[in-house]
Amino acid sequence: MKTPRLSPQTLRVLERFIERPTAWRYGYDLSRETGLKSGTLYPILMRLAKHQLLETKWVTTEDGVPPRHTYRLTPNGAAFVRSLAPTRSAAKIRRAAISEAKA
Amino acid sequence: MTPLSYPRRLASQLLRAALSIAPHDTLDWGNGMLSELNHVEGNWSALLWAFGGAGVLAKHAVLSAIFTGSTRPILPSGGDLFEKETPMRKTVLTAIGACVVASLLFFAAPVFRQAFHVSLAQWHDVLHVGRTFGTFGTFGYEDSSPELERLAKKAEQNRDAEGLAFVAARHPNPDESVRLVEEAVQLDPSLTWVYAVIAAQSCSLPHFDRWVSELKKYDSQNALPYFIVAEKIDCDEVGHKTIRPALLKGIMSGREEHENPAWQTAMAAAFQSHKLDTYLDRLKELDRKALIRYHVDDPFQAVSDDSWWRGLPSYSAWDSSRYAQSVLESGEALEARGDRDGAVEKYMSVARFTKMMGPAGVFWLPRVDQEAYKRLASLFERGANKEQAEFYAALADQADQAQKAELDSMRSWSRGGEVAHWNAFLVRLSGLVLLFCAALLVFCISGVLVRGRSFKLASLHPGRLTLALGLGAALGVLLSSAVLFVSYWPYSELLQRFQRTGDEAGLSDLARFLGDAQLPLGSQLSAGSWYVGSQKAVFYFWFSVVALCVLAFLLVLWRFRHRPRAAAATT
Numbered sequence: 001m002k003t004p005r006l007s008p009q010t011l012r013v014l015e016r017f018i019e020r021p022t023a024w025r026y027g028y029d030l031s032r033e034t035g036l037k038s039g040t041l042y043p044i045l046m047r048l049a050k051h052q053l054l055e056t057k058w059v060t061t062e063d064g065v066p067p068r069h070t071y072r073l074t075p076n077g078a079a080f081v082r083s084l085a086p087t088r089s090a091a092k093i094r095r096a097a098i099s100e101a102k103a
Numbered sequence: 104m105t106p107l108s109y110p111r112r113l114a115s116q117l118l119r120a121a122l123s124i125a126p127h128d129t130l131d132w133g134n135g136m137l138s139e140l141n142h143v144e145g146n147w148s149a150l151l152w153a154f155g156g157a158g159v160l161a162k163h164a165v166l167s168a169i170f171t172g173s174t175r176p177i178l179p180s181g182g183d184l185f186e187k188e189t190p191m192r193k194t195v196l197t198a199i200g201a202c203v204v205a206s207l208l209f210f211a212a213p214v215f216r217q218a219f220h221v222s223l224a225q226w227h228d229v230l231h232v233g234r235t236f237g238t239f240g241t242f243g244y245e246d247s248s249p250e251l252e253r254l255a256k257k258a259e260q261n262r263d264a265e266g267l268a269f270v271a272a273r274h275p276n277p278d279e280s281v282r283l284v285e286e287a288v289q290l291d292p293s294l295t296w297v298y299a300v301i302a303a304q305s306c307s308l309p310h311f312d313r314w315v316s317e318l319k320k321y322d323s324q325n326a327l328p329y330f331i332v333a334e335k336i337d338c339d340e341v342g343h344k345t346i347r348p349a350l351l352k353g354i355m356s357g358r359e360e361h362e363n364p365a366w367q368t369a370m371a372a373a374f375q376s377h378k379l380d381t382y383l384d385r386l387k388e389l390d391r392k393a394l395i396r397y398h399v400d401d402p403f404q405a406v407s408d409d410s411w412w413r414g415l416p417s418y419s420a421w422d423s424s425r426y427a428q429s430v431l432e433s434g435e436a437l438e439a440r441g442d443r444d445g446a447v448e449k450y451m452s453v454a455r456f457t458k459m460m461g462p463a464g465v466f467w468l469p470r471v472d473q474e475a476y477k478r479l480a481s482l483f484e485r486g487a488n489k490e491q492a493e494f495y496a497a498l499a500d501q502a503d504q505a506q507k508a509e510l511d512s513m514r515s516w517s518r519g520g521e522v523a524h525w526n527a528f529l530v531r532l533s534g535l536v537l538l539f540c541a542a543l544l545v546f547c548i549s550g551v552l553v554r555g556r557s558f559k560l561a562s563l564h565p566g567r568l569t570l571a572l573g574l575g576a577a578l579g580v581l582l583s584s585a586v587l588f589v590s591y592w593p594y595s596e597l598l599q600r601f602q603r604t605g606d607e608a609g610l611s612d613l614a615r616f617l618g619d620a621q622l623p624l625g626s627q628l629s630a631g632s633w634y635v636g637s638q639k640a641v642f643y644f645w646f647s648v649v650a651l652c653v654l655a656f657l658l659v660l661w662r663f664r665h666r667p668r669a670a671a672a673t674t
Contacts, residue, residue, distance in 0.1 A: 028139040028152075038136060039155030046132055046159075056131065068142070069135025 009036055010044050011084070017054075017073045018081045024057060024070035045071060053077030110146040114153030121157035126167040132159050157671070165192065195570045202577035209584040217400060218591030220379040223532020224403065224621045250401040255283060257397060264291035267391035272300050272386060274406060281308055281458045296382045297389075302331045303381070303416045306338035326376035326459070327415075330423075333369040334416035370426040374456045381415055387607060394602050402598055403621075406614050423460075427471045431478065438482065446482060450475045454498075523612050527619030529590040533583040535624060539652075540579030546603040548575040 012034045017025065031041050031057040055074050058067045073081065118140060122133040136156035143149040209215045235632040251270055258266025268286035284301055287294050298314040308314070318328040340363065373379075394405050434449030457472035475498035486490035551565045565573065594616050597609040623645060 026139065027135055028142050031152075037155045038139075038152045039158045042136060042156060042159050046129075050566060056135075066138045066141060068138050069131065094258070 007044075008014055008047075009034070009040055012036065013044050013048075014043065014081045014084070017071075018078065021073050021078045021081075024059065024072045026070055030071075048077065053080055108146045111140075114140055114146075114150040117150075117153045121160035121164075124164040125160040126163055129160060129163045136160075137170045172487050192565070192570065195574050199544075199573050199577040201583040202574075206577075206584045208581045209588055212588070213400070214592060214595045215584070215588050217402060217595060218530065219534065219537075220400075221402060221591060221617065221620050222530050222537070222587055224617075225531050225534070225623045246402065248401060250399065250404055252405075252667075254393070254397050254399065255279075256281075259286070262290060263292055263396075264288075265389055266393055266397065268294050268297045269389055272297060272389070277305055277308060281310065284457065285310075293538060296385060299327050299331065300382055300386055303327070303334075305562075306331075306335045306416070306418075311335060322380065324377040326373040326379040327381060329369045329373035330416050330420065333366050333373065333422065334418050336363055336366045336369065337418045337422065367426075367438055370423065373423070374426070374430070374452050374633065375461070379459050379461075387610075388605065391602060391605055402594070402613070402619055405602075406610060406617060411671050423456075427475075431471075431474060434478065443482065443486065447479065450479045450482070450623065454479070470502075470506060473499050473506065476502055523616040524619050526594070527589045527616050527622075528624070529586055530620055531622075531624045533587040533590065536579055536583040537587060540576040540583060544573060544576035544580060547576065 013030065013036070016030055016033050027038070027041065030036075030045075031038060034041065036044075037080070047052060049056055049071070052074055054071050054077055055096045057070050059070050115137070117529055118133065118137045122130065122137065125133050133156065136152070136159075140149055143152045180237060184643060210219070251274060254266065255270040256273070257263075258270060264287045267283045267290070271280045271287060274283060280301055284294075284297050287297060299318050302311065302314055302318075313334055318331070322328075336376035375395035390405065393399065399405050430449050430453050434446040434453075437443075437449060454472050454475040457475070476495045480492045480495035480499060481496060483489075547565070547569050551569055555564065569626050585619075594613050597613045600606050601606075601610055
């Protein structure tokens with residue numbers, strides 16, 4: 001078992017994807033939802049795609065508007081994010097307990 | 104279709120420009136960012152979006168160019184998902200390595216090593232609180248430098264009289280200085296003049312009377328031995344062991360006219376002498392020979408700081424003005440009694456003496472010669488000797504011109520001092536930055552090695568902060584090395600020219616530069632200051648600065664280590 005360090009930004013992106021694992025997401029929408037700038041968001045997306053946790057597709061939305069690049073988790077990606085969930089929850093619970101104790 | 108606003112047009116152009124340089128495998132992502140631009144709300148937000156996207160593409164373009172060209176994968180092909188991005192790490196490590204190698208190349212240059220040595224001189228004051236300034240004239244410290252000890256040992260082994268005299272003239276320990284000069288003169292009696300150089304700097308020496316006697320025999324027409332005697336009498340009366348506190352006391356309180364007959368006799372003999380030779384020319388030639396013979400690298404040992412005392416015993420040189428005034432007053436008294444010849448003789452002796460002093464006369468006896476000539480002109484005018492009166496009036500004018508020229512020269516010297524002062528500041532600052540950055544770099548490297556528990560590059564994974572700190576420190580080392588080299592290089596040239604050709608031009612600049620370079624950065628002392636008490640303040644000041652820096656660094660480190668991070672488990 002290996003416990004790599006996940007950046008909070010990457011987790012934030014993955015959390016957004018796991019909310020609707022099968023939905024295709026636009027880059028700008030992800031940026032707004034996570035609060036990440038394009039310079040932070042896209043390297044994360046590129047890295048996830050490189051490791052085949054994310055798939056990409058060009059979609060045409062309406063006439064006259066250029067096609068958009070969209071992203072969603074691959075089955076491997078969804079499984080990976082779910083495997084993170086217990087640890088993440090445990091961390092949240094631990095933080096809550098510490099806050100309570102301090103209060 | 105509504106025309107695009109200016110920021111949005113700019114954003115679009117920016118991303119297109121970035122796309123034009125982006126590697127092939129990032130084009131899809133770049134086009135994705137460009138297409139999203141149409142959906143970004145707000146013109147300025149669109150511009151910010153484009154800046155971020157262009158930055159990402161530019162970074163990949165640079166990495167692609169540096170490493171494997173267009174075939175370079177945008178991400179590491181193997182390893183864990185959350186490993187640091189290898190190419191970036193490699194870029195930074197390469198940059199750090201390049202900076203360190205370039206800095207080490209600086210150290211290969213002797214000029215730079217000398218500059219580094221000069222930049223360290225400021226720490227001597229900070230770390231040696233008890234140091235008294237200029238106990239013994241030159242740039243020597245209270246404790247002898249290893250370089251000086253090495254020279255002394257070598258000169259003694261070689262029985263080299265000039266080498267011994269060179270060390271004696273700058274050794275900070277008077278007893279050792281006396282021993283060495285005695286040995287030098289024993290080996291080569293023509294070096295007897297070195298007694299005067301040493302005696303002019305301290306009046307608490309053993310064998311003082313014998314030295315003066317030998318100096319009088321060696322150079323019977325010289326006024327210097329009489330000045331040295333007058334100085335000794337002053338020192339004995341004031342009861343201080345060193346010259347400068349006594350001089351300081353004299354300046355601060357304004358002493359009464361000296362009435363000691365022995366002092367009067369010594370000063371009268373000095374005034375009646377035919378010449379004044381402080382042997383500075385011989386000393387410089389001796390310095391040059393010794394520097395070449397012993398390959399002296401330490402610039403502090405190479406140059407004597409004679410700019411202000413001009414080789415004269417400072418206390419008696421200062422008092423010569425007072426003595427000259429008393430002679431003028433006695434001439435006036437003779438004049439009042441009708442002894443015209445006696446008065447002329449008194450005024451003439453003062454005029455002759457100031458002329459004999461040369462530039463030092465203008466420095467130590469300002470306007471005294473002018474006063475003497477004016478009185479002579481007035482005396483001859485009253486005696487109806489118009490020709491003589493005009494002659495002395497012209498000499499008074501000349502003396503006035505000489506005084507103004509000397510003042511201009513001193514102003515010019517002072518302006519030159521500003522340049523030396525600024526360069527010394529740069530040397531001290533770059534020396535400090537160099538040390539700090541080198542320490543930071545060593546700290547970062549040690550941290551990475553300890554955490555990685557390996558010396559293999561592949562197994563080391565420095566974090567972003569460590570990389571950033573390491574890169575900043577390496578750049579700091581390189582930049583400060585360059586500044587240090589450039590700031591010191593002109594002075595190294597001056598020193599080398601003096602050693603090669605004996606050209607003394609610029610030596611006073613070098614002396615001022617070295618004087619300033621010894622003062623701790625931030626201290627308000629000036630070179631040659633006698634205010635010893637502030638040394639403790641300097642120490643405490645720097646101690647506080649260092650302590651605050653360490654505290655700030657630890658705080659930053661602590662905050663970084665305890666910033667919120669999520670930990671995840673993967674199989």
